Every structure is written in C-alpha cells, then in structure tokens.
Amino acid sequence: MNFFHFMLQNHEQVLELTLEHLWLVGVSTLLAVVVGIPLGIMSAHWPVWNKPVLGTANIIQTIPSLALFGFLLPVPWLGDRADRLAILALTLYALLPVIRNTYTGIRGVDRAVVEAGRGMGLTPGQLLFQVELPLALSVILSGVRVAVVVSVGLATIAAAIGAGGLGEFIFRGLAMVNNQLILAGAIPAAILALSADFSLGWLEKRLRPR
C-alpha cells in the first residue's frame, strides 16, 4: 500500500484532522493577534512596558513545547479539555513574533509623519488608527506570518496531550513504526505551513507602504 493509496482510503480522517489542525492554529493565532498587537502598541508608545512585555514573551518562547503542555495540564478548566490547553500554549508561543513586530513596525513609522499628524491636531486614537497602524501593517503581518508557520509545526505536538490535529497521524505512526502514517500527518502539515507562508507573504507585500 503506497502513500497516496493510504491518503485516498483515509481521506475522511485526513480531512478531519487537517480541519482540527487549522482550528488549533487559527484560534491561537487570532488570540495572539488580539492580545499581542495591543501589547506591542503599548511597548512602542510607553518605553516602560517595553522590557517587561518583550522579556516575558521571550522567556515563554524558551520553554520546550512538550513541557509547556505538561505544565498546563493540571490547571482547572483548561486541563479539562486538551484543545483548550493546546490553544493556550500555541497562543503563548505566537505572542512573541506578533508583539515584537508590532513594536518594530510602530517604532519604524517616520517620526516626521507622526509629528506632522500630531501638529495638525489628530487625537492619539486617530494617529494610531489612521497613521501608525496602517504604516506598520506590513511589518505586523510579517510577524503574524512567522507565528502561523511556527504554530502549524508546534500544533502537531499538541496531539501528544490528545488535542487532535495532524500530529495524531505522526504519533500513531511513530508508535506503530509506520512511515506512511507519519507522512500522512507531516505532509499535509507542511503544505499548510507553506500555503500560509505564501499567502500571508503575498498579502504583506501588497500592504507594504511605498
């Protein structure tokens, strides 16, 4: 039985696990964006926040993923369902690139442009939404892109705690010493990562200010 044969025969399960995988990555990225962009803006506008925020995100990044999944397991409510736990862990990992690029993007906006905006009487909110964020958007997006690509890979490990996703094939394949099973998980995951990288890269280029 070759690989393609296997994929065809099990296409329903492949599809199901791929969707689970997308769910884990999608929700965690969304959460990381919702939390990370404001944190990035905060650190860019108030330097006091810069070190604690980026420092914490950096430290989280150094915790091995399997260990983080393990640490979170005994937490009430979270530990009840493996996918909640996986989403939280993936969110924590995705935070650093999102925060760092938001910070870099906003700090990189031409000072003269911001000063002109302030001088003309834009409120801080107008300045943020009409000037700073639009001009930082491509840099922020490139951080999201890194987060997504890393999450697609990391999410395979979530299967170790029973959160589902394409990692199930990989772990099952490892246990059964079945290369086809491993590939059935690894190849769709790789395709997901590449297509996310490509499409977000394309978007990033389109949004880059001239």
Next chain:
Amino acid sequence: MERTSANSPEIEFRDVAYVLPNGQPLLSGLNLEVQRGETLVLLGRSGSGKTTTLKLVNRLLTPTGGEVWVNGTPTAATDVIGLRRSIGYVIQDAGLFPHYTVERNIGLVPRIEGWTTERIHLRVAELMQLVGLEANLAKRYPHQLSGGQRQRVGVARALAADPAILLMDEPFGALDALTRDQLQREFLSLQQRLGKTVVFVTHDLREALRLGSRIALMESGKLVTILSPQEFLRSTEPLAAAYVQAFGDGLDSAANRGMS
C-alpha cells in the same frame, strides 16, 4: 471665534522656558510677540531653540516655565486638539502621509473636523490651485511627486481649515536652490493675499531677509534680538553682524524681496 482687539498680538511668549525631562535647558527667558498678519522668522543655528519655540505655539511641547498665549488665551488653558487644528503646521520634507493620496492629505483636517465630502472636495480643488498644483495630481501618492510638489501639498494641507496662524519649520530646507527660490516667491505672493500670521523657522539668512517682516535671532536657547530685515543688515549686534558677513554679498537685494 471671538477675536480680541486688532492690535493685540496673535501669539505671545511670556518669560517662557523649556527644560528637557533630563534637566537640559533648551529655552529660557523668552519674551516674544507676533503681530497679526506678520511673518516672524526665527533665525538661528541648529540647537538654538528655534524649532522648540515653534513647537511651543501648537503645544507639541508644553512650556516648563512661563506662558504662551495664542489669540488672547494661554495655550495651557486651551483644548490642545482644537488649538492644533486652528493652527497650520508645515515641516521640512512636508511630513505627508505616505499612504494617503494628495487629495486625502490636503483634506485631512477638514475630514477629521467633520466637513461634508463635497465641501472637502471643493476646498481641496481650491487649495491645489492656490498653491500651484495641477488638478491631475489629486490621486497621486506623495512618493510619486517631486520635492517641490510635496512641499506645496504640505502648505495646502496646513491651509486646509483656513487657520489664522501658520507655523513653518524649515519648509523649503530640503529643496534645490531653484525650487526653493520659486516657492519663496510664491510664499510671498500667497502671504500678500492671505495675510496669515506666520512663524517661520530657518537657518538661512537670505530666506529670513526675503520672507520675514521681522527676524528674531536666536542662540543657545535665548532670543538675541528682533530686527526688521533692513535693520538686520546694518545691525552692530555681534551675532547678527557675523551672520551678515557669513552670507556675504547680495543680501540687500534679498531684503528688498528681490526687487532691487
């Protein structure tokens, strides 16, 4: 807006000081009056405090001592957003929003002030004509314009909501000599028509003589002297004399607005 009597100064500095949070003084003991409709040039080298002075008018900086009065009210007691919207602000390299078209850049203040789309459109067209921009440039982005065109957009943007006061921080500093000459000439004729109260920062004596009704010479955070262009050329004040000498011949014609 209620105006005080015609001969009261539009802008007034009362013993103003500005000290950086780290204790470094940038400006001290500044007393200065800018009369309605005049062009006051702040002349000085970099670090002399001229840009700081300018930014104190629209409260991009807040004085650490003394008071700045604009239009009969201390700026500290004014709503800062409203104050800035009532003052036009032009800076070097124009500071245009790179992601906005020319049209949107010029219409920025009217838009945030809630004008109707139609009124903004008419105003933008009027301003583009006023500053000598061809109508077909409206949809262009700043990076598609020449330096001179960008600066014209910067001036048009500052004039959009028809402010009584215009602050200009080395607006022509980054332009080539020919374009600068042309824009200076246009500034003079524009100013004759509009009669705005202008505070103009430059380090170029020639420009100061040509554009200013009075020249305020600044050095290390202090006002040295205020003179008319003609007085400036004959001044025995050492720094003023040093400026005149450094710029050499041909200044008389500049002080006469190129008419001699």
